[in-house]
Amino acid sequence: MIVCNAPDAEAAERIATTLVAEQLAACVNILAPCRSVYRWQGEVERAEEIPLLIKTRADAYPQLEARLAALHPYxxxxxxxxxVARGLPSYLTWVSDSVISSGG
Known part of the structure; x- marks a missing residue:
């Protein structure tokens, strides 16, 4: 499971759709906006962001990370x-079957 915040709903939708369409993720949950407080370049910043919960396999992570970094505007x-320590076996099988193998 990968956690990622997007800057807005449009970016969240674009990222989610691309990752699922390219079979790097089985599912991406786009959550309700949240308020983030963080330090960036020496300043305390505040922003509304859209959390993403991305379901994939461990062996697909390197490819997903590279693609997510390329898609993301930050x-x-x-x-x-x-x-993921445990889960419903049939759900975990579905995730596994929905993601391309690391060999492509």
Whole structure:
């Protein structure tokens, strides 16, 4: 599972659609806007962002990360991979079957 914040709904939709269409992700949840407070270039910033929850396989992560970084408008996008410890076997099989193999 990858967590990533997009700057707006249009970018979130574009990123989600591309990752699923290119079979780098099985599913991307586009969540409700959130308020982010962060330090950037020495200043405390505030922004409304759109969280994305991206479901993929571990072996597809390098390709997904590269594509997500290329699609994202931020200079340094939040791209954080979280391990999935457990899940409904049929759901995890669906995720696995929906993502291309690392060999392409």
């Amino acid at each position: 200079d340094v996008p939040e791209i954080v991979a979280l391990p």
